[in-house]
Amino acid sequence: MKKITIAIDGHSSCGKSTMAKDLAREVGYVYVDTGAMYRSVTLYALRHGLFNADGSIKTEELQAQMDDIRIEQRLVDGKTVTFLNGEDVEREIRTLEVSNHVSPIAALGFVRSALVAQQQRMGAEGGVVMDGRDIGTVVFPNAELKVYVTASAEVRAQRRYDELKAKGMEADYADILKNVQERDYIDSHREVSPLRQADDAILLDNSHMTIAEQKQWLIEQFQQRV
16 A cells, blocks of 8 residues: 555644644554654754744854754654754643743744755655645645644644643743644744645544544544545
């Protein structure tokens, strides 16, 4: 059976990663979390003082250091874990501080070019499930299955809040909702590869769906394509 490329795009905190991971595990494909890659660059920038006091990015310095940023995703105990220069950063890249800084980083053309090239190499042979903001429009415009996922900002903020609390991390619902709304605006209005639904993508609003319902829906879409 021919292995296809599956692109799952959509807003932040709408369950893309959960859907993509479940599908990849179910059908034996490789899962790539592109959002974690942008979060890793953001974490690097925060650690290396590449943000000014006003929150703007020291763009020239970051661009000069892009070759020093190595991002890997490995399967550890059945879960995809992100490594930044050899260090497991899966927990750190999910903090609200990183969430508050990732959209401006992801809007930089040189950052997107570097990561898109890496993503295209990862999925060149098919048999990959990749989620992000521009997978179906930029990274893999010819993907055989494209899904665009959304949910209300309030639902997404609650999910993010619950996720952080479950991990024992500090969380404030109002701060998270503000972050979700700001990221929506930045992601859809940025100049380079803005978030949008590909013309041939299937829309899924999962505001009122369970994870099991999402999984079944996605499996059905996959089976139709293969």
